[in-house]
Amino acid sequence: MDFLERFLKRLGFMVLTMVAMSMLIFFLVEIMPGDVAQTILGQAATEESVAALRESMGLDDPIHVRYLRWAGGFVQGDLGQSIYMRGVEISSIFWRRVGHSMLLAFTAFIFYVPVSILMGILAGVKAGKTADSVISFVGLATMALPEFVSGIILITIFSVYLEIFPIASLIPIGQTIWGNLNILVLPALSITIVMFGYVSRMQRSSMIGVMSSDYIRAATLKGMPRRYVIFRHALKNALLPTITIIGMNMGWLFGGLIVVETLFGFPGLGSLTLSAIKTRDIPLIEACVLFITFIFVFSTFITDMAYAFLNPKIRFKQGEV
Amino acid sequence: MKNKQKTMPVLEINNLNVEYKTLTDRIVAVKDISLKVGRKEALGIIGESGCGKSTLTYAIVDYLPKNGSRSGEVIFMGENLLEKSPKEMESYRGNRIAMVYQNPYSSLNPSLTIGFQLEEVTMFHQKFSRSKAREAAIETLTDLYMGDAAGIIERYPHQISGGMQQRVCIAMALLCKPDLMILDEPTTALDVTTEAVILDIIGELKEKYNMSLIYISHDIGVVNKVADRIAVMYRGEVVETSSQEAIFNDPLHPYTRALISCMPRAGVVKETVRLNTIPGYVTRRSAAETGCPFVPRCDKKRPGCEDRYGFTERKSGHFTACDRAYAEDVPERPVQIKKKEVKLPDNGPAPEHRTILQLDKIYRYFGPPGKRIRAVDGVDLTLDRNSVLGVVGESGCGKSTIGNTVGGLLRPTSGKIIFDGTDISVSWRKRSPETLREIQLIFQNPGRSLNPSFTLEAIIGRPMKKLLGINSGEERKKRIVDILKKVDLGEEYLYRRPRQLSGGEMQRAAVARAFSISPNLLICDEPTSALDASVQASVLNLLVDLQKESGASYIFISHDLNVINYLSDMIMVMYLGRICEYGEKHEVVGSPCHPYTEALLSAVPDVDPSIKKEAIRLEGSPPDPTIKIKGCPFAGRCHRKVGTVCDTTPPPKVDFSETHFSYCHIKPAKIEKKVMQAGEVMRTQEI
């Protein structure tokens, strides 16, 4: 089976990438200037106490031993302890943040994917007409607009004037995100504004390509009605490139939303990463970066499989007739 | 009423015009065409590309681009299609007027099963249920000799061969039993043996389904096989229509005559005939232009041709747009075309018997072990100096791989290539500059091998500098101008870039570059396949001239046996990476000894409709090239198969003369007796 073979190959590839990336991250952090023990104890600490801490943290072990200990901990779900928040288990905050991020990603996803694809199809089918010009213009304009600008505009309209949504996406202490789902709307909208241009333009151009293909001509001259030709014959083929684009952006949607999260004060992975970097909380940086990498690799994997599944040329091998 | 329907033509086109608006101009694509197609009649339309053949058919079914507009009348079964709304047209398309196109692969939706694509036709037009539609699909596929129809409809287009795909497309067109079927170059993308089968089937189905046909092709030979009447189109006009025989035997219009006499065909060989050419090429026609469309290229033109002239019936049923050329010169019968062809003085040096190239057990595999494609599977070959070897075979037979291997673009998996005494079985990087200079290649698509950002001077000058070591710019320029003149491109072409050239000019430039450094071996891989007939003729003439003059050897690769027959001294027929037959041209074409050669020869469509030959129907398609074949590669499709020995034992080499051999289990004595009828035809036609 071709499909299974592809699946296993990609799976193997994914694992390899993760191992390579984890090494890279570990060693990069390793060569960063500054001594961890010194950082923890502060400049005033004595030589002895630094040495003692190094000893207790195992920092004097050879590098590969430390890597294996670190990576092994990860695999078992032990992310280590935060340096900045002394002794706090990283996993206790980390997974909650991941959950928030996922929820945001999901919300943004259901906001922007249908809209962009539909508009892209419309623009592609009506290429050259007014509808296309309007959609393409909006797409270009929103692509050019940085998130912090569109975010501020959104806040001004929805929070300041209309007062429908909160200005900051904070979760009051003692509550969970489930009681505060309205904080998701504005960040998700601002992501939608960023993504709309990319996805709708992609969809538009692939739609135009497909609509001018020989098999669409053949379907039309078979007497099939236009609407049917578009949805039954063109759409599936025209979606393939868009799926790739969307899939490739999944990683960014999960972990790359530093600007958006910071702007709205949303407690997600992006803002966690940022604060980890600001406080030089090395174990936390490592955890965040590694997890974001994982999301990227994993979403590429899923995209690839979805693509293979939708494309019969990959799903079914060339047959002999 | 019923009676009237019988006599009424299925399609009647009256004064149809199609125009395209561009920003600056109005382009006339179809001009004032009137045609009739009767019930069960097959109308063939021929002409070079850009003559408006396809536009005409799209105008019939109202499928023109947005900037196109039509006027006139298209009366289909008594109703003017130009007055129908787009919605009404839907009920005609695919139902009463069906179309089949050139490229079956791209005409089928890659992500829908064949069954789905067939079923929807009757479900829409006949309101069939899915299961009934499925039955109809299977039935129609069976009509087209598709054995496993029920299995085929479960598949996706990429899972079946090109010939099968085209049958599916034809089945799709047949599903609603249309009154008119329009076929636009339906076999052009197919191999010649597949083409023969499809043409056969089309003829049969026309009778069975009581249909009328419009068959479009650039190839008169193909049209001859199906059409009752032929219309010749040139720059948007029909310049001549008549019965199929009269178009060939008694063409009246200068364009028709020129077109026929520039096509290589049975019996036309370089030794005795120089192909006719038509100067210039097909240009676009602006609305402002009046008069005869052929004026710029016509050798019969005279004052007054630029004015409008009429489409008149010169003989019964024979209409032509040119009433000048032959009316006065030759009132009775026009000059026989065959006599018009210039005989070449036979003073070229006879092929010297000294080997220039030797291939010793060349194997070339692609892909990983297990899925290995045996593109070239053990080929031995010697090529003499000053001779042209034609390599012919269907797609996937390994002919291009041989060319690329000798040319150094590919390294052989194993085996030796000896060129002029040195072993060159390495890639071009490791070849000496001398060898690089001596072996040159030209390809089907010169646009891809000429750097688009350079001028011709730079393109031709570079190898001169690098491989001939001519450093003086003056000297180079002089030589470049010389060679450009030789290929009929004047000095003014020096500073043009490839995209400013037409297809024919580009191929000339590629030839010029190859010859600028006086090679000893030129590998031509389908150099004229993408060109129109008139342009092909001029490139073939050029190649013949340059070969005579330079004494270089050619390996000329083509799927077109007529072209191979015209140009070669020796012919090698390949099938699935192996040699079937090899010999001098007259031996292979005149008395073929391998069943595959025989089938190939029988399948070649002929320009001359008096050559009636029965194409041998080869079943199936070549086997999976990844499977190692024990016996004869042709065994699965061979019509003369001897027995199981063909499946189990590799066929032995059988010599018929010093130069002629084949690989086959048939006993030589038997071959002599069985008159291989296809060869007979080619032989008797030789002039």
Ligand code: SF4
């Ligand atoms: S009308 Fe004149 S230019 Fe046109 S084909 Fe006849 S002779 Fe040639």
Ligand code: SF4
């Ligand atoms: S060896 Fe057998 S199968 Fe092959 S060509 Fe000869 S007769 Fe046909």
